[in-house]
Amino acid sequence: MxxxxxxxxxxxxxxxxxxxxxxxxxxxxxxxxxxPEPPMESRFHTLIHHDLALDAGQQARIAALETRYEAQRAQTDAAMRADNRQLAEAIRTEHGYGPRVAGAVDRSHQAMGLLQKQTLQHLFAMRAVLRADQAARFDAAMVEALTAPTR
The missing domain is CATH 1.20.5 (Single alpha-helices involved in coiled-coils or other helix-helix interfaces)
Structure with a gap:
């Protein structure tokens, strides 16, 4: 048993x-x-800080560019939040797509466009720090990011 x-x-x-x-x-x-695949920002960060084997001078120059960009981005993000508050107020007041809503949407789109321009300027400033072989990999990653299908 x-x-x-x-x-x-x-x-x-x-x-x-x-x-x-x-x-x-x-x-x-x-x-x-x-x-899920990591966001493109993470993939770019990995590419720049790990895959491209930057020398010390490149690392320092890119760190300075990133510090400047983060400050610029914080200002643009604050402006976009203010634009969203104005849009919310316009919607609450007009209850439809009236002139205040349309104006708030236009201001919001301007801020989004500014952020896109600032981001591209930042990316090209970082690219200028790279050697030709590094820049080719950077370019390929940027093209991939802009042409990848969305989910």
Missing amino acids: GALFARRGVFLLLVVMLGFCAAFAGAWAGRRVLA
Whole structure:
């Protein structure tokens, strides 16, 4: 009788271990297959700071460019938030697509366009720091980012 319980115990232990292994394998496969691609900003950051093998001078120049861009971006983000508040107020007041809403939308689009221009200027300023071989990889990554299908 004791041998029967021992076999059941071993069998139960094997089933539990097999279940754990299957769950672990499923979670691992799900993360590998179904995990979203990192955002383009992260991929550019990885490219610039890890994949391009920048020398110390390049790193310092790019760090200065990034500091300047972050300050500029913070100002533009604040302006966009203010534009959104104005748009919300116009919607609350007009309850439709009236002249205040249209004006607020136009101001919001101007701020978004400014952010896009500032971002491109920042990217090209960083590109100017790169050697020709690094710039070619940078260009390829930028073209990929602009032409990749959206999900």
